[in-house]
Amino acid sequence: MPDENRTEELAIMGGTPSFEKILHVGRPNIGDSERLLERISGTLDRGWLTNNGPNVQEFERELSKLLGVEHCIATCNATVALEITIKATGLTGEVIVPSWTFIATAHALQWQGITPVFCDVDPVTHNLDPRRVEEMLTPRTTGIMGVHLWGRPCDIDALAYIARRHNIRLIFDAAHAFDCSYKGRMIGGFGDAEVFSFHATKYVNTFEGGAIATNDSELAARIRLMKNFGFEGYDEVSHIGTNGKMNEISAAMGLTSLESLEEFVNVNCRNYQQYREELDGLPGVRLLPYDETEMSNYQYVVLEIDAPATGLSRDELVQVLWAENVHARRYFYPGCHRMEPYRSYYPHAGQMLPVTEKLAERVLSLPTGMAVGGEQITTICSIIRTAVSRSYTIRRRLSEMSPLTTAATKIRTQP
Numbered sequence: 001m002p003d004e005n006r007t008e009e010l011a012i013m014g015g016t017p018s019f020e021k022i023l024h025v026g027r028p029n030i031g032d033s034e035r036l037l038e039r040i041s042g043t044l045d046r047g048w049l050t051n052n053g054p055n056v057q058e059f060e061r062e063l064s065k066l067l068g069v070e071h072c073i074a075t076c077n078a079t080v081a082l083e084i085t086i087k088a089t090g091l092t093g094e095v096i097v098p099s100w101t102f103i104a105t106a107h108a109l110q111w112q113g114i115t116p117v118f119c120d121v122d123p124v125t126h127n128l129d130p131r132r133v134e135e136m137l138t139p140r141t142t143g144i145m146g147v148h149l150w151g152r153p154c155d156i157d158a159l160a161y162i163a164r165r166h167n168i169r170l171i172f173d174a175a176h177a178f179d180c181s182y183k184g185r186m187i188g189g190f191g192d193a194e195v196f197s198f199h200a201t202k203y204v205n206t207f208e209g210g211a212i213a214t215n216d217s218e219l220a221a222r223i224r225l226m227k228n229f230g231f232e233g234y235d236e237v238s239h240i241g242t243n244g245k246m247n248e249i250s251a252a253m254g255l256t257s258l259e260s261l262e263e264f265v266n267v268n269c270r271n272y273q274q275y276r277e278e279l280d281g282l283p284g285v286r287l288l289p290y291d292e293t294e295m296s297n298y299q300y301v302v303l304e305i306d307a308p309a310t311g312l313s314r315d316e317l318v319q320v321l322w323a324e325n326v327h328a329r330r331y332f333y334p335g336c337h338r339m340e341p342y343r344s345y346y347p348h349a350g351q352m353l354p355v356t357e358k359l360a361e362r363v364l365s366l367p368t369g370m371a372v373g374g375e376q377i378t379t380i381c382s383i384i385r386t387a388v389s390r391s392y393t394i395r396r397r398l399s400e401m402s403p404l405t406t407a408a409t410k411i412r413t414q415p
């Protein structure tokens, strides 16, 4: 299937790269910078830079309103927020988590001496498979930590049922799922608590930041203490704690981002729909769908590559794209269980994770967000179509190239 849109040679075959500047996955969405500077200027005038300042208080109120959750506690990032939530909910022993997630999900548990028990995911949803969760329960299990991967909610009802029946905790790493819904209710109010990330690469950012959402007032009070060293009053510490506070500049960025939420989601949704149309019908290339009856932030454009049908493996396609300066990412290759320290601690974990291992070989993320425009998406899709139509030649070419000159080398050394 020759591509009519693309007459010039692919860069991997010796042509000029399609893009002069590198296209990244996860370039920040930035709202109205004038508004942001006003807020920062006001913050400097007040001289109240952190410690539950007015921006943080306002940001928390706005989050609560948007999510329909009683308590939202802003934090310095999502990893510390997860750590605090894990401790505040009293998790110990073993906690069931997916391996198919960003490494922070597992680290937040292991950091506190809790064993992350890696559980396989559903091949269609990429989220925890409740049937597998049941199999991983032991007398040491104290909780389940689901991840709403790509902003697509877990099978929350099934997980909640398991948690209730076994009297264990249920918390969610909702780092991807800000402004998304499950059965018409916003993510944030499910389980014992849910944790959002406002890292620069996420849909809404506060440079670095996160938030813990919960409807449990007692838990919220404990979390508030824990994120501020356990301080109850000026000289009174009533709980063990850490420093998980969000600062005022971050909250200013958060408030400004929230004002542009509609624009962010519209751009993401338009990008996603364009990718879907322009990749439609390509053999072996599946674009992960979003449920259009739910709220979604459309933050990730995720492809699954079925190598036998495409004629190219995911890694080969990634090399083609990198040669064009499209830095597609292999999120979340190779899975937490294949990274240290888990690889050494649990060398056989992969035996229980056939779907995760398969996804790790098949999935790639493409650039989207405010920094990516329609013309760029057309070019990216045309590169992919051309690569698939010429898979045989590209394969031969890649096998002739010295491994040192291939893009794979760069992928490995990139942060």
Ligand SMILES: *Cc1c(COP(=O)(O)O)cnc(C)c1O
Residues within 6 Å of the ligand: 077, 078, 079, 080, 101, 102, 104, 105, 147, 173, 175, 176, 197, 198, 199, 208, 209, 210
């Ligand atoms: C980004 C991310 C985190 C960590 O968020 P930070 O705010 O960077 O600490 C945790 N879990 C998942 C799934 C993420 O994508």
